Amino acid sequence: MFENIEFANPQFFWLLVLLPLALLWYVFKHKNQTAALKISSVKGFTVTSWASKLRPVLFIMRLLALAAIITALARPQTEDISTRTKTTKGIDIVMAIDVSSSMLARDLKPNRLSALKEVAADFIKQRPNDRIGLVGYAGESYTKTPITSDKAIVLNALREITYGELEDGTAIGMGLATSVNRLKESKAISKVIILLTDGVNNSGFIEPQTAADLAVEFGIKTYTIGLGTNGNALSPIGYNPDGSFRYGMHQVEIDEELLKEIAKVTGGQYFRATDNDKLEEIYDEINKLEKTEIEEFKYYKYEEKFRPLIFLAGVLLLLEWALRNSIFKSFI
Structure with a gap:
């Protein structure tokens, strides 16, 4: 009955201090309520009444009734x-990922592409109320998955992204344009592209500036990320006879001015990730910048539990009155 009970008016418990006061009053005044007869001897008198010994029970019943009332x-x-949430502002996000051979450089561990996929997966899991799509680009671009609210599909597609699906190169304009194409029909209040590259635009037939203008026309904000350490990085520089990559130190070249310009004209920001921790911090920062507004409704249902206590107090008082006017009538 009293599991998970809360009290709406706990201040009434201060009245419980009356109970010990009433008990003290009863103890000190009890003798004055009973007539005394002095005789020289009680020989010949037999005291067998149990009722006189039990009459304090009536007062105890009254105290219990008072405690129940309080x-x-x-x-x-x-x-x-019970709660119900309503998403009041949805965000559609396309992640444009560079999958050129330079993404296999090992300045991030185990390499740039693997590090990105791990961080991007965490980012996707933190966006349960948004739709997300993936675009891959190298010498050309393609849609890995259109924007969808099914995170399992997006995460599975992200895991499948590998080098070699496209002709090598870095077509930043193509990657951005394909991302814009995925979002241009979106009805979401906020549309965002996260474009990551580790190189310089050297392929494709769409200029990055043209793609950025398209993003502006469709109200799409673009966050750009330059990926790679400063200086040289251990990167693929050729092929071994068995077809595997031969690695060597290679100068890191990122067109930061271009990435800054794309971010600026579209209302986004440019970030530079030089190691795994910095890359993770960047995605955390974007996650904070692009918040989905959620309205939460809470419904409270209260079930009053005072009725059994009132019933108990009434029973005690009624029983006390009945005993006082029957069994204990001669003694009280």
Whole structure:
């Protein structure tokens, strides 16, 4: 009965201090309520009345009734809370990922592409209320998955992204244009592209500036990320006879001015990730910048529990009155 009970008016519990005061009053005044007869001897008198010994029970019943009434005044109740959330501002996001051979450089561990996929997966999991799509680009671009609210599909597609699906190169304009194409029909209030590259635009037939203008026309914000350490990085520089990559130190070249310009004209920001930790911090920062507004409704249902206490107090008082006017009538 009293599991998970809360009290709406706990201040009434201060009235419980009356109970010990009433008990003290009863103890000190009890003798004055009973007539005394002094005689020289009680020989010949037989005292067998059990009722006189039990008459304090009536006062105890009255105290218990008073305690029940005070507890009832404190209004014990249980609270049931149900919630419902409503997404008031949805965000559609396309992640444009460079999958050129330079993404296999090992300045990030184990390499740039693997590090990106791990961080991007965490980012996707933190966006349960948004739709996300993936675009891959190298010498050309393609849609890995259109924008969808099914995160399992997006995460599975992200895991499948590998080098070698496209002709090698870095077509930043193509990657951005394909991302814009995926978002241009979106009805979302906020549309975002996260474009990551580790190189310089050297392929494709769409200029990055043209793609950026398209993003502006369709109200699409673009965050750009330059990936790679400063200086030289251990990168693929050729092929071994068995077809595997031969690695060597290679100068890191990122067209930061271009990436800054794309971010600026579209209302986004440019970031530079030189190691795994910095890359993770960047995605955390974007996650904070692009927040989906969620409205939460809470419904409270209260169930009052004072009625059994009032019933108990009534029974005690009624029983006390009945005993006082029957069994204990001669003694009280």
